Amino acid sequence: MPVNEKLLDILACPLCKERVELKADGSGLKCIACKRVYPIRDDIPVMLIDEAVVEE
């Protein structure tokens, strides 16, 4: 089951609180401001700052 759209609508970067966008391949959620990508593992967003990778 993919990540629920209503959850995607309100998720934000836990660090800068800006919106996050689903990556095209569905592998993570990318912050529109700081470019951190939070992984989605087995359909569960892992929104931990320490787990994020900055992707320019």
Added chain:
Amino acid sequence: MYTTSDTHTDAAVLGRVVALADPKPDWKALDIATGSGHTAFAVSRGAGLVIGTDLTREMIDEATRLRQSQGIENVEFCVADAHHLPFQDCSFDLLTCRRAAHHFSRIEAALHEMRRLLKPGGRLVIDDRSVPEDTFIDECMNTLDRYHDNSHIREYRPAGWKRMLEAAGFKVDAVEPYEKHRPLTSLTAGVTGKDLDLIYATLDRLTPAQRDAFRLTDVDGKPYINHWFVMIGARA
């Protein structure tokens, strides 16, 4: 309002959380540190959508399994830290947080996040371990609980909760302390070595009056000790 353990089964406490929350069908709710999701599931019977967060993936996986087995369709989960919650401002009508705040390393930061996430007038319901308004019992209980579980940070007095919530910008509607008389094994289970010795040494040092305050008595031949809790209802 203090009541005895007899009236505070887990089901009764969860019922009180839902009564204070009073979720509505068009509400979005967040259950912080959801564990295996029981509070999220209870709130979901009245709310439109409930999000459950937990710091550990293992708890989220357990909650996801329970969601599936119970056929619940309006609860979603993600892994998140209560001190850095991953949601936009004013996203929720209701926040719940049960039996978790005493593990938060920076309670003010967590309360600031809760306040940020609630819509104006949105509700917050917290249920947590607590201590009475007595300095000795406060310090001693917190010490015992740290020996029991080194992830224990602090359980707060009811008045402390009210003060912290008001400082974070909440209006506090209800502060309801309650107690449970529990087997001493609830404090010693899983504890070994030096920490177990320290629990018994701490209890052995108590005066008769202090033992009474902790309700250290035998029930059916087994030692019991008091645990204090608090239920809180507040609004943004």
